[in-house]
Amino acid sequence: MKFSIKRSAFIQSLNTVSRAISSKTTIPILTGIKITADSEGLILTGSNADISIETQIKIDDAKNELVIEEEGSVVLTAGFFVSIVRKLPDEKMDLSVSNDLQTTIKSGQSEFTINGLNASNYPHLPEIDTDDSVTFSGDIFKEIIGQTVIAVSTQESRPILTGVHFELSAGKLLAVATDSHRLSQRSINFSGSDRDYNFIIPGKSLNELSRMIEEHQDLEMRIAENQVLFIFGDTFFYSRLLEGNYPDTSRLIPEESTTQVQLEAPTLLASIERASLLSHASRNNVVKLTITPSDGRIEITGDSPDVGTVEEELEPESVTGDELEISFNPDYVKDALHSFGKTMIEISFSSALRPFTLKPTEDGDSFIQLVTPVRTF
Structure with missing residues (x-):
């Protein structure tokens, strides 16, 4: 040669x-x-x-x-x-x-x-023996990866949760990830394939794929029994698929809520980042949110027995429903808020011990983040 x-x-x-x-x-x-x-x-x-x-x-x-x-x-x-x-x-x-x-x-x-x-x-590459493919906008698929892969598990004890679950059916793509403490779900409409697909791609594979996708680049996807192939430009990206049945996550998302808060995602993110400066010094790493609809305010509190406390009041765009005091891992909520960018979001609570959801106020059903609270008593 x-x-x-x-x-x-x-x-x-x-x-x-x-x-x-x-x-x-x-x-x-x-x-x-x-x-x-x-x-x-x-x-x-x-x-x-x-x-x-x-x-x-x-x-x-x-x-x-x-x-x-x-x-x-x-x-x-x-x-x-x-x-x-x-x-x-x-x-x-x-x-x-x-x-x-x-x-x-x-x-x-x-x-x-x-x-x-x-x-x-050198080992042969996997054979993807199918001409049936689905084409996505690279920008959209990269966004889907960023919004869901944050919730995959890093624990190998449940390998199935280390990936993102994709379902393609009836012109809709649904992507879900959960580590049992939080969940991220994103859906989009698409066209181009009459077949239904159900598969799980490892989060590590998706992270690498996301780094390679360039702006305004179409992404062709082909599925085989235990492999997925993405084609973009002059590059072929193969990933193994995780074997097994992904848990039914639809039942985890609450259908009703008793308290609702609307505010800008960056505003809440900055406040929680400040509160977590002290909570990270504590072994429990917990931030508390106190919601008082009658005053139209919410209060964020973080503390460490060895360092001190921080309290901050926020005036959301709107707050309705019942009074509530809830504690959570700030890192989970920060990851969720980062995925929304500069969007107005609605946070819905049903009780101090049940998971709460974060959604964009516009087209909220297309993107849902769910976080499980922390019991502090």
Whole structure:
């Protein structure tokens, strides 16, 4: 194999596939990047137990300045190889692989020789044997990930909760995540597929996917039995799906409430962040919210026996219903509020010991955050 390429274009693709590579893998060859040169260009592949990423550098794209003199393939250890390419002196680089897989990298007056691995030993990518696909706006799907993945569990004791549950049916996508202490649910209308889907994508996979999606980029999704494939630009992103049945979360969302508060999400977020400065110093990490509809005010309190207390009054846009005093983990509520951005939200409570919901005041049924309170007595 032998080719020359514009180094900046090569680095961009190396960075893309490197997202799938882990130094902790039990399969040594997966610490490397597979590079294949053929008549159409270069194909770079990175993989671990959960995700695989493949991207193409096309020979007919002039900005890549790609010239392939000899086709072939090799696997190069990612850590060394990527560092070498980043530090090469010139904008142009040459790479050649000998029969014994010795790989020579040249740029300007610099020349490296590193050991390659046989690409035939690299695991095959999953086969997604279906032409049926669903296409989303990349911006919307990235937003859905950001709004739901915050609620996935980090505890491996219940693996099914470490992912986001997706249901596609009757022109609607529903995405739900919960760690049993909080829940995030987002729904959108879509068109383009007559099939129904029900699957769970690991939260870690979605985080990596979200970092790769560029603005105004369409995202094509294909589902197989235990894999999902996302296609965007010249990149293919594979993720395993979690096996098992996701719990029925619809019954967790209260249908009625006794106290309602409306206010700007950033206002409440800033107040809770101040209160949590002291609550974090306490072993319990609890913030208390006192709602008095007759005064039209709410009070936020945080304290630490070793440090002190903080109290702050807020004047919401509206407050109705019964008086209430409720305690909660401020980190859960801060995550929820961050996901709303600069939106006016409505918080609905049913009792001091039952979960409460946060929704945007406009189109509230499309996005719901739910938080379980903390018992303090």
